[in-house]
Each structure stands twice: as C-alpha cells, then as structure tokens.
Amino acid sequence: MSFQLTILGACASLPAVGKFTTCQYLTIQNFHFLIDCGEGAQHLLRKWKLPTLRLDAVFISHLHGDHYLGLSGLISSMNLHKRRKELHLFAPRGLDEIITLQMKHSKTHLGFPLHFHATEQENKIIYENRALTAETIPLQHRIECCGFLFKEKTKPRPINKDSLQEGMIPHIPKLKEGCDIADASGKIIYRNEDFTLPPRPSYSYAFCSDTLFQPQLAQPLHGVDMLYHEATFIHADEKYAAQTYHSTTVQAAQLAREAQAKKLIIGHYSSRYKALDDWAAEAKAIFPSTFIAEEGAVFSPVA
C-alpha cells in the first residue's frame, strides 16, 4: 500500500508528558509530505524512522505555535544533513517572514531551495504532480486556517504480463492510459481490457485541522477515503469548542457520516481528557470506523 499516513503528534496546544502537538507524515506512492509541524517534529521523525530528507513538501494549516514550531529546527537539521533537494512549503503568509528572520539572526544559509507558497482561505489546488493533487480546505478558526485534501489521480493501467505480445510494445503507453488500439482501418486490434489490469483504486485523504464545525464540508469531502478531523472537546464541552473555534468528537463524527468518509481519525484532544478511549467513544457511537490519532499510529485507506 503506497498510501500511508503516520501520526507523529496529535494533542492540542498544551502538550502533556510524552505527547506532541500536531504533526503527520503522509506518503503517496513515491511522494512524501509533512502536514503541520509541531515542536519536536525532528525528534519524532527520527523516533519513527521516517525519511526526513525525502520530504517533497510541508503543509502548515495555520500559525498557532502548536502547528509549526518544529519547522525551523527541522529545516536547520536538514541543512546540517546536507539536504540538496528542493523543499516546498505551503502555509499562511507570515511563516516565510518568521523563518527568514530566524535564519538571518542565526546566519544560516540553506544549501537547498526552500520555496514558500502562501495559502489563502479558499478551496484551490495548490500542489500537483503526476500522481496527485493537494488542495486547500478553508476552515474557520481564530486565525486564518486551511485544511488540505490530497487526491490521487487515476493511475495507469498495469499491463497484464501474461497477455504480452511483441506487436503490442509500441502501444503500451496508450494501453496504460486505458485506450483500445485500432489499426489504420479503424479496426480494434488490442482491446484494452484483454491486455491490462485494473489499477489499485485512487485514494484521498482530508486533513481538517483546528476549526469550528463546518457541516458544509460534507459535500466537497464526499466519499473521502480517510478523514482526519480535530476533536478538541467532548460533546459536554461543546460551548468551549464554540468559544475557542474548535470542534467536538460528535461534530467530527457527524461530518464523517454526512461525507460518507470511509475512515475517520480524530485528534487534537485537549489535555483535560486523560482517557482517550472515553473521548473517542462518543465519535465511534456515531461513526463506528473512528480511530484515535495516537502517536506512531499508521493508517491506510480501506482496501
């Protein structure tokens, strides 16, 4: 399965002993992404043996410290490890200014290109490669905040090696695209379905960081394979959620149900909740396929 999410940190802004703030590592095919980067991210990447230097891009939802304070140390360590590969950074405007100022005062000169891309409070494709797109999901928090939706593109159809014939070879690129192959007269000589196999499904992952409940997201997130949603508070503390522009366990589960998500992962739990099983039980009652974003947990779409 080359679609894999690893949770590095998942607690809300006041970390407890052994708990780290939001940070996730997402691998899609051969592409590697970090989503949010709480303090200690570089430690967690090492702890869980994730290939930091292979990161293609970092996506930061918003500029509360518990979502980005690990970034400067991570960039600095990648530099000391002699990274040369470019890194793309997607974040609200302001993070570029902070990092530039930190590098100025430490007299750090990066040995790799760091490309900053400012996100806006809108739904827009901000990243694309041959395998996937990433788009922003506008959220509603106390400061500008976006989630991210990663969608795999339709995959090439693998050639069925048992059916391989010499004459087919020039037509392989078209067959992989799903086309039938015809001769000059228009007669089909290779029917696609006879010579190719169905590719594995194209998956999607939505990351909904700190936000007030946004029920209208059910439509754009319809059918998402994995949905991470913050659930800072339990249902009984819904008023605190509203006051602080956060969501509850129940709201996260309602969104997963309405969006017909295949799997829900909840995190960003307040440090006031010590028994995470109890905290998650409220969501599971509404959406049974709910999982806790525990540190080190690895999630893949339902096959």
Place this chain on the structure above:
Amino acid sequence: MSFQLTILGACASLPAVGKFTTCQYLTIQNFHFLIDCGEGAQHLLRKWKLPTLRLDAVFISHLHGDHYLGLSGLISSMNLHKRRKELHLFAPRGLDEIITLQMKHSKTHLGFPLHFHATEQENKIIYENRALTAETIPLQHRIECCGFLFKEKTKPRPINKDSLQEGMIPHIPKLKEGCDIADASGKIIYRNEDFTLPPRPSYSYAFCSDTLFQPQLAQPLHGVDMLYHEATFIHADEKYAAQTYHSTTVQAAQLAREAQAKKLIIGHYSSRYKALDDWAAEAKAIFPSTFIAEEGAVFSPVA
C-alpha cells in the same frame, strides 16, 4: 542545598533519538532560571517536574536554533497556564523581534509582562536581586554569543538559637549582617561570633555555551564552584572545533584546571560520538572532577 542545576538537554545541534539540545534549569535559593531553551524545553520541564511557572528569568546565550527554539512554545504554554508573574528574558538582540513576530501572526496576547533585555558581547552584571548577580561572559562563536556567571551574594549569618537572649532581639538585623553590637559607651555587648553561625558558603556557576577555546577566562572564572563548558569535539577533532568555533573536551578541562573550578560539567557533544564515557574520559584525565551533562542529571556545588 538551595543551589541546584538540572540538565534538560545537552547535545549539539543535531539531536539524536531521546537527546535534546541545550537547556538547563538553575535554582538559587528561591529564584528560578532557565539557561538556553532548545526545542522541546516545555516537554522536558514537565518530564523532570520542574516548576515552570516559578521561572524568574530566561538567559539565552545565542541565536542558533538549538539554543532557543523551545522558547516560543514555552512562553505560549505559560500563557495558556494563566501565568501572571513577569518574566525577564536576557538574549542577544533579535530574539525580541522573532518572538514579537510569532505572537503577531498567532494573535497571541500575553497575560504576563515579558521584559526583554538585550545582552552585549561584554562582561557586565545584567541581573541582580537580594541573593545573587548574573553577569555575561563574552564568548567567541560564529554569531554573537555570551555565557553567564551566576554568583551568590554573601549571605546573612543565621542567629544561633541556643544563644538567644531577650536583649539581643533589637540587634538581630545587625548581627545577621555580621556586626558586633556595642553599647552607648562603645563597649561590645554582643560579640557576633558568640551569637551567630557561619552561613553556608556563597556559590557560583558559570555557563560557557558555544565558543572557541578562551583560555583567558581562567582569570574571571577563578574559583568558580561549578563550570559548565561545551565540549563539542574530542581532542583528535580539534581542527573541526576551530573551524566551527567550538571547543574540545581537552580544552574544557584545561580551562577548568586553570580556573581552579571545583567541578566541571561538559556537554554539547556532537552526535558523532556515541560513547559519552569515552568522550568524557579525555577531560577527566586532565580534570578529574568532570561530569557529563546527561539529561535529568542534577548538580550542586561541592559542600
């Protein structure tokens, strides 16, 4: 013993699994200080059960990330914990700008006064209270960098309760100061040494963060009770120390010997050295009272 140093982090800029960058907690009588504040400091303060909210001041040696990147998260968490007590921050100019920018973008409004004091590359008393002074020690690193020397003032002499007499009571403040008490005619009626006890010695602690070897510090640090000195490299790697403006184990020990320090604590070891006992052995051969700045280790002066 109300003079106590706890090591929270002590490795050089590339943290290994379970190793944290420079951060120390110093308690002198009822005053609490943080010295440097590497990434993860707030986690380590909790792990070692140190009273974060009692901190009076934070001293930052220089603006390389491994010495201050934990500060913003720590300040933010103190704010969420409703700290009201003022906090003094001593650091090279620039850190105020970084923290102000981070707070602007996160729309954080502190509920306590944060007083920034810019350090300069000079020897100067920068902090003083009834119990102690703290002064800067100019060091030589790739960017502006200061160590810190904490010195207890002479303590009041405790009254010997076995010798307490009613007539003495009005004279107690003067007796505590070490004075003899005379009557109107000038005749000594209470000899200080008969009524007071010697106070515990006044101790000192010098923190020498990242620096090229500075043998001339032996004079200003003469007789220091505890000396922390960086020892990023072993003697065989002395050329890397010179190139990167760092010191070796042997140089740290030579300074401790020349300064006639009572105790040497070495840290900021490069991640290339896996066996810290071997790394420290070089220093111990020159200065036997050498200790490794291991995380969680607590040091007090030799009584």
